[in-house]
Amino acid sequence: TxxxxxxxxxxxxxxxxxxxxxxNSSSVFSSLQWYRQEPGEGPVLLVTVVTGGEVxxxxxxxxxxxxxRKDSSLHITAAQPGDTGLYLCAGIPGxxxxxxxxxxxxxxxxxxx
Amino acid sequence: GAGVSQTPSNKVTEKGKYVxxxxxxxxxxxxxxxxRQSLGQGPEFLIYFQGTGAADDSGLPNxxxxxxxxxxxxxxxxxxxxxxxxxxxxxxxxSSTGGGGYTFGSGTRLTVV
Numbered sequence: 063t064x065x066x067x068x069x070x071x072x073x074x075x076x077x078x079x080x081x082x083x084x085x086n087s088s089s090v091f092s093s094l095q096w097y098r099q100e101p102g103e104g105p106v107l108l109v110t111v112v113t114g115g116e117v118x119x120x121x122x123x124x125x126x127x128x129x130x131r132k133d134s135s136l137h138i139t140a141a142q143p144g145d146t147g148l149y150l151c152a153g154i155p156g157x158x159x160x161x162x163x164x165x166x167x168x169x170x171x172x173x174x175x
Numbered sequence: 176g177a178g179v180s181q182t183p184s185n186k187v188t189e190k191g192k193y194v195x196x197x198x199x200x201x202x203x204x205x206x207x208x209x210x211r212q213s214l215g216q217g218p219e220f221l222i223y224f225q226g227t228g229a230a231d232d233s234g235l236p237n238x239x240x241x242x243x244x245x246x247x248x249x250x251x252x253x254x255x256x257x258x259x260x261x262x263x264x265x266x267x268x269x270s271s272t273g274g275g276g277y278t279f280g281s282g283t284r285l286t287v288v
Contacts, residue, residue, distance in 0.1 A: 068217075106279070148215070161270070168215065
């Protein structure tokens with residue numbers, strides 16, 4: 063069974079602080095996706111990383127895929143209250159393109175003004 | 176349509192009853208996925224369709240759960256003899272190719288009383 067472990071599960075910080083969310087597995091994933099979800103809504107795709115060592119930036123968010131394609135991280139610089147939400151990593155296991163996404167447990171982020 | 180549409184948005188049913196949850200994917204998306212999500216947790220994979228056929232149904236918890244996609248577009252998730260443990264948000268997603276970026280609907284919140 064391929065598992066994605068996210069940490070921390072809950073994070074409460076002040077506006078302006080930096081934070082990093084980790085997504086780890088003992089399995090290899092062909093790609094990793096990061097989603098953000100707000101209450102009552104479905105997850106919204108933020109980014110997809112496919113190459114080991116890849117780094118992608120989306121404004122104040124930086125995403126990295128581990129060299130071995132087993133882990134990923136999301137770093138937020140100068141967090142804003144609008145960043146509050148549930149952050150989910152998800153991966154397609156193995157080297158194929160089966161379409162079945164495995165999700166981590168999620169990280170609930172609260173940014174206080 | 177512009178997005179993935181799920182109906183109903185909320186469903187309350189009595190234990191033992193039968194329910195159907197509907198998903199209207201983005202027009203032209205060949206892949207369709209069903210997930211189940213508990214509060215504050217990551218979505219749990221149920222089943223994945225490529226066209227009309229179920230490419231992977233390994234996440235269906237038991238034979239009370241069944242899903243169809245007869246014309247390769249709209250899908251229906253069917254739950255027989257509902258139990259209180261089935262209470263969750265059921266999410267549907269679609270993508271243009273298996274493994275591509277997913278677009279999620281807002282989900283159906285199912286409550287079994």
